[in-house]
Amino acid sequence: MRWPAFAAIATLCLALPANAAEGGWPEFSYPDGGFAAQYPARPTVSERAYQTMLVPAGSVKERVYSVDSGGVVYMVAIADFSVSRPTENRAIDEAARATIAKGRLTHDVSARIDWHYGREIRVEDENGTSYTNAIFYIDNKIYQIEVIYPEKNTDPVGSAGIHFFQQAFRLLP
Numbered sequence: 001m002r003w004p005a006f007a008a009i010a011t012l013c014l015a016l017p018a019n020a021a022e023g024g025w026p027e028f029s030y031p032d033g034g035f036a037a038q039y040p041a042r043p044t045v046s047e048r049a050y051q052t053m054l055v056p057a058g059s060v061k062e063r064v065y066s067v068d069s070g071g072v073v074y075m076v077a078i079a080d081f082s083v084s085r086p087t088e089n090r091a092i093d094e095a096a097r098a099t100i101a102k103g104r105l106t107h108d109v110s111a112r113i114d115w116h117y118g119r120e121i122r123v124e125d126e127n128g129t130s131y132t133n134a135i136f137y138i139d140n141k142i143y144q145i146e147v148i149y150p151e152k153n154t155d156p157v158g159s160a161g162i163h164f165f166q167q168a169f170r171l172l173p
Helices: 002-022 088-100 160-168
Strands: 027-030 035-038 044-051 059-069 072-080 104-113 116-124 130-138 141-149
Touching: 035 072, 035 160, 072 160, 088 104, 088 116, 088 130, 088 141, 104 130, 130 160, 141 160
Parallel strands: none
Antiparallel strands: 027 035, 044 059, 059 072, 072 141, 104 116, 116 130, 130 141
């Protein structure tokens, strides 16, 4: 009796990640950004200034890869610090403070990607929007893997997309 139940549970557990990926979340690879991630649709790519106190100019170039799915924004943002080379902790802490400034901190833990140290921050603002941001400093760049999740949205995957998006992120060799 135990073997059929175990086999059924094992099959279900193995099928869940595949079904999530097959349900419309293809992987997009960006060798110039050094990463690949699964998004619900093809991301738009834009550039903007990343405000920082860690460089004399006050900003560095940031490239943003994002998708808005029913009001939920899935985003990888990469700020290039190659001109100033701040320490890892200062760069991560500055990015964390910017996220924390958006609302009430509900989650702040250390995180790792391929042995790279980082932090995962979750903040909720007064409107019920949550900001979940995994922050890493890799090769003189700040990687922020962020999901902005408004309380009212029509994203078909619901809040499960937050962790799926962050866990499906991978660095390219």
